[in-house]
Amino acid sequence: MPDDSSGTDQVLPHRYADLAQRLESQIHSGGLRAGDRLPSVRELAGQFQCSISTALRAYEHLEALGLIGSRPRSGYYVQAQAATRELPQAIALPQSQPSLISSDLVSTVIDTVSRPGLMPLSYATPAPEFLPAASLNRITRNLIKQQPAQALSYLMSPGLERLRQQIAARMNAAGVEAAAEDIVITNGALEAINLCVRMLTRPGDTLLMESPTYYSLLQVAEEHGLRVVEVANDPTRGVDPEEVRRLVRRHRIDAALLAQNFNNPTGSLMPDAAKRELVQILGSAGIPLIEDDVYGELGFNGQRATPLKSFDTDDRVLYCSSFSKTLSPGMRLGWVLSRRHRRELARRKFTASCAAASLPQLLVSRYLDGGGYERHLRGMRSALARSVARFADVVLREFPAGTSVTRPQGGFVLWVQLPDRIDAMELFAQAAQGGIAISPGTLFSAAGQYQHHIRLNCALPWTPKLEQALCSLGWLAARMLRKSAAAGA
Template sequence: MSQDLLYERLADRMRRQIQRGVLRAGERLPSLRRLGRDQRISLATAVEAYQQLEREGLIEARPRSGYYVRAAAGAPPRGSRARHLARAPMPVSNPALLGVLDVQSRRDLIALHAATPDASMLPTAALAASVARAMRRDPHTALSYTVPQGLPQLRERIAQRYAQCGVEIDPDEVIVTAGAMEAISLTLRTITRPGDIVILESPTYHGLLQAVSAQGLRVLEIPNHPGRGIDPAQLRELLERHAVRAALLVPNFNNPLGSLTSEASKREIVAACAAHGTALIEDDLYGELAYSGERPSPLRRYDDGEHVVTCGSYSKMLAPGLRVGWMLGGRRRSELLRTKSFSTVATATLPQMALIDFFARHDMERGLRRLRRTLAGNAQIYRQALLDHWPDGTCVAEPAGGMTLWVELPPAIDGQALFEAAMARGIGILPGHLFSNRGDYAHHVRLSCGQPWDKKIETALKTVGELAKGLQG
């Protein structure tokens, strides 16, 4: 039997298994060597079979991880370029933002609404041990104020991590904060004044809208396209029309779309803002959570510290409750540090000491590889479940990283109504209109794929799908 026929027969058999659901979305396939051994074929034949299925979009190769079954293609959510570019700047006016904290504070819901990884995916025990050691070693320092800028060893660690993705940072420009949201809020407070215009992506994370609202700023929305983020040409068009003080962007795995802006577009975005004197505030919260395993560059890579302030946090990769984040201040370091000092004086010392201890004993990259693989698998499995069990016509964005899924419902289904029906069944999701200044995306919802896939999650997704079908009827 010829080599060609062997690989074609194997690919055809696996294709049918994927189509029938025997091999499910997100499932890891046997390694090439194991496939060759089990099927009694050569390694070259196994490679040809997998490459054929990859060309057909049925499976995907993940660096240093192996081959996985992909979710069904499904149409991505549609864009809305003209509507957003025609708008005038206006204050944050979405009343639904006032109620989102009530949902987030509930602990009785199946947490499809919470964009945080489950504790089982994080090094919880190791961090708890580091907290205990920090307290035993130096309780006086752990429970005292530290310098507003943060502990030097931690700032060095943050600078070293950025150096690994091509960004040379002086540890002296790193300012430790109580999470990324404090970093963003402090940067807005330093750079802007009430009434200034700030560009935000649409859709964007509702917390960024709340931060902008707190400063009394006006929002100018720019379309955020599934898979590729914002268009630099559209950004230049807005900058030429309006006196924009700052752009608050999430180029790496935007919440809710999970879009990744290309490196070429990032370079253009930085250049456009620099040419118009517009400050760039970068939310780099999800930058380490690339499903491919390759950490994309932050915007700061294409800036000399003059225009970009990059904000980040350990919340999504180590522990949300430690509340340790940072700002890379560049030339604004002194102003940002002054704002930080006048606001919260200093970030809590004990979590910083615990992280220093943790990094001295553990390889963060090893844990991140495991977390990325889990989230990538979850995204595929969740997405397939939505396509299988939700109404016909449902469109799901395919994220490149992070832990959120953006879902466009058929026009007859209202996202708020589905949110309320799911809440009544003990299931948390978020309605799409939370992710726009003017309450757009009435027929969208956002889900998190940060919970481990199990029968409870599968049942919850099926339940919400049935509720959506009922609303459609």
């Protein structure tokens, strides 16, 4: 994907996104059924009194999501599976506080999927083809040549001022009141989250987390000796504020750690009204909220997802993010935003690792100054939407009956629920033997739930080898199901 790719027109994102959402609602409600022919682009523009460019962008967006398809010289049609695709079901969580998943299990999985030569469907990182590698390479060479002293020396905490100014400007554009002095640059978002957890809690405290959630966040809780209370994360709408309210009343919760913009692994997006209510519930109870928002820029509808922090009127939300999902995982460049705790966070960052790497800070700052980041994001969002839809289509076609997949609204991971007779850990082991790395669902729950789920990384260039790997994974799952059925007969 070219690093300077841009959208097909200059239509305001919300125009085509709103139109696409209306059509998507008609598909899921049954108003538009599988096989129905959609109006032509010109007819759609006339019906909704919008430009042809807006109508075309809406159709392209729905096609990228796998909901509609085009036929040569015939137009657009609702895909056969679009209205019938089942979503993974939410799992009833245990009422008691769960024990955290074994770190040995996580280490075993990471050691396995890190073997060279495996098809990388496990790690949630974008392949270089989705990133502006050419631009970053050019800027890096120029920095080493033009600013060697600054590029090769320390930039002490809280980090490069110009970069913090740029991040603050982007946060303000997203509805979050921020200033450069409120931001501390970190080695990725995970270090930012670690700093916040260490500052806000003590061993034995209780942390509210969604389920399923990214397994490294569970490891953070274990590392700090915390108990975890899980709140169910709906594959579409995220956590239910009323359930959070119930848990807050029932448990003594010391802090919350949530990712509600395209959660990893489900890709769910919490509605803005629910976000506002969630922040109010936690704020009223005096519970600080650590927000993990590394996927917030990667919404498929072209809009930046609203951070929870934007509804924070009492400065109780500590906002953590990074450029790992949009520019480069290897640069390890993240940040934490908090006016209330900025000095303490900067001090803790200094004592933890002295400073974030200088060259990545200078590199990203210059790249942002160049004005290409928004063009890159537009191209990346579109490419990721197409890739996720393509992955979902192959999984539903090749995996055994009873398999369901999420419909992520952003990000690039796919959450797959397998038939109950298929054990995800066994599938993980057999897939690794066959040269395929996947993430078993058990990793994503403190209570060890999701034994029949897997997570797939979709941010990979589509190749015959990749398609064959997915087909092989489906064949392995079908074989396991047949064996399990035979054993139980």
